[in-house]
Amino acid sequence: MSNYQSLKEECYEANMMLPKLGLVLFTFGNVSAVDREKAVFAIKPSGVPYDILKVEDIVIVDYDARLVEGKLRPSSDTKTHAQLYKNWESIGGITHTHSTYAVAWAQAGLDIPIFGTTHADHTHQDIPCAPVLTDEMIQGDYEFETGNQIFDVFKAKGLSHNEVEMVLLQNHGPFTWGKNAEKSVYNAAVLEEVARMAMLTLQINPDTPRIKDTLRMKHYERKHGKNAYYGQGC
Template sequence: MSDYQQLKETAHAANMQLPDLGLVLFTFGNASAADHERGVFAIKPSGVPYTELKVEDMVVLSFDNELIEGDLRPSSDTKTHALLYKNWPEVGGIVHTHSTYGTAWAQTQLPIPIMGTTHADHLTVDIPCAPPMADEMIAGDYEHETGWQIINHLAQLNLDPMEIGMILVGNHAPFTWGKTAEKAVYNSAVLEEVARMAHLTLQINPAAPRLKDSLVTKHWERKHGKNAYYGQ
């Protein structure tokens, strides 16, 4: 049995949730799970359909993108995952999809505005959208630079990655993360649903107002604040 069996099982389970949640089509996405104590992560292999994906197919790499274990080529987005794990020690899982509504927002190069309490239950700001990369970055180590595009945009906005958990990359698609791979998948589903709600809201009323601050605070605090009372 692999020394990384549990990590590979975690990554496999996260990947298998993506088609079940309607977040991926064919092979349009990937999920990974990290072990920071060992400095490694497991990720989906490139181009393998979810219907054929097995635990033993997961590829294990270091945070410096060095192959540790696996017979298949890792996801084409592996360098993005590796850079984020290397820079964000609290992140245990990352998900990248081309989900329909999230990707549509990314293609507008606009953040997803906070318009309702569903959004405020999960974060208190717009879901950010990093601008498309400069030409020299695109021509260079593209997937590695995508990681820097995410990190740098959050830093420019003075946003804590662990409080946000999600971002759009302009003209590309969503990336989400969390303390666990399961949480990263959850955030991916939340992003897609919030993107869909915002799209429909603006179709019904293009002048629909943003959520007022008092409701943002109330819904965030009741779920995440010091005196939170949501859930058991």
């Protein structure tokens, strides 16, 4: 039995949530889960359909995306995951999908404006859309540079990855993360719903202003603030 058995299981279970939540067509997505003590993470193998995926197919790699254990090739997006784990020490899981509405915003090249409390319950900022990579980055170490592009947009906008657990890559799609793999998938589903609501809102009223600051922070704080009273406090 693998030294990474429980990590593989966490990764497998989180990956299997993607088709259940309607976030993937065929193999268009992947989830990883990190073990901070061992400094490795588990990730879906590339191109393996969800309905035949098994726990033992999950691949273990380190923060430089080097293979540690596994018979299959890891996700082609592995270096992006590795970059995020290496630089953002507080995160425990990462999800990448091509979910429909999040991709539509990414293709449109726009941040998702914060219009309501469904959005503010999860983050107090617009969901940032990182601009398309430069030709140099694309023709260089593309998936590694994708991670850098995410860091750049967070720096440029002064965002914290602990407060904004999601990003769009222009012309591509979303990455989300969280304290563990399951939470990163949860965030992927929230992002897709928020993206859909924002698109519909603009169809109804193209001049919709953003939610006002007091309500925005009220909802964020009641769920994430010091005196949060949403949930069971665990």
